[in-house]
Amino acid sequence: MKQENQHINRVTVTLPADNKEEAFDLIYEENCGRIYNVLLSMTRDEAVAKDAFQETFVKVWHKMDTYDAEKGSVYNWIKTIARNTAVDMFRSGLYRSLPEFKPLGEEYLDLVTYDREYTGIIKVTDRLKPEHRIIIEMMYYRGRTLVEIANFLQVPLGTIKTRLTEARKVLRQILKKEH
Numbered sequence: 001m002k003q004e005n006q007h008i009n010r011v012t013v014t015l016p017a018d019n020k021e022e023a024f025d026l027i028y029e030e031n032c033g034r035i036y037n038v039l040l041s042m043t044r045d046e047a048v049a050k051d052a053f054q055e056t057f058v059k060v061w062h063k064m065d066t067y068d069a070e071k072g073s074v075y076n077w078i079k080t081i082a083r084n085t086a087v088d089m090f091r092s093g094l095y096r097s098l099p100e101f102k103p104l105g106e107e108y109l110d111l112v113t114y115d116r117e118y119t120g121i122i123k124v125t126d127r128l129k130p131e132h133r134i135i136i137e138m139m140y141y142r143g144r145t146l147v148e149i150a151n152f153l154q155v156p157l158g159t160i161k162t163r164l165t166e167a168r169k170v171l172r173q174i175l176k177k178e179h
Contacts, residue, residue, distance in 0.1 A: 024061055031075050032057075035082050042086045042151065052089055056082040087154045124174050132167035135160060 035056060040049040059081050067077055125133055134153070138144040146164070150157040 020064060024064065027060065027064075027074055027078070028057060031078050034075065035078055038079055039082055039086055042083065043089075044152075048086075048089065052082065052086045055089075056085045059085065090152070090154070124171060124178075127174055128167055128170060132163050132170065135164050136167050136171075139164070 032053075036049060036053050039052045039056070040046065043049045043052060056078065060078055063081070067074065071077070125136055128136065135149055138149050138152070139146070144152070146157060146160050150160045153160070
């Protein structure tokens with residue numbers, strides 16, 4: 001365990017309940033930068049990261065009395081709360097309101113030069129199951145790696161690979177039928 005976390009763990013455990021604000025201030029000061037960076041790397045969107053960050057520390061405030069130093073460092077405890085908060089936000093549908101994760105539509109065709117192979121691909125990907133389409137969109141249109149997609153969707157990497165393989169197979173079948 002790192003020295004800095006030992007100090008914060010000791011402070012959190014030994015401060016009486018009436019000094020909750022002081023304990024929270026110490027915890028926040030020690031961990032805010034690293035937690036924000038974790039959320040930013042998970043969400044890749046400043047606005048969402050800031051919302052998740054605020055929600056995380058509200059939860060920390062309410063759950064401070066549940067922290068157990070025997071189970072791990074304060075940083076890891078807060079990081080778990082932050083990760084769960086980001087996942088909850090994603091699952092609640094917040095991500096759908098972000099421009100980055102809106103399904104690609106016909107309006108994007110004006111942004112590229114005319115290409116016969118490209119113009120129909122959006123219509124083809126719309127035929128995929130949603131869990132396949134989001135992987136295709138994130139990988140090919142957003143440039144995300146499989147590991148990044150797995151982390152963002154909170155799905156095992158093997159499942160992402162399987163869904164990608166299935167999506168490619170369906171895309172091949174659709175394109176063979178149409179050409």
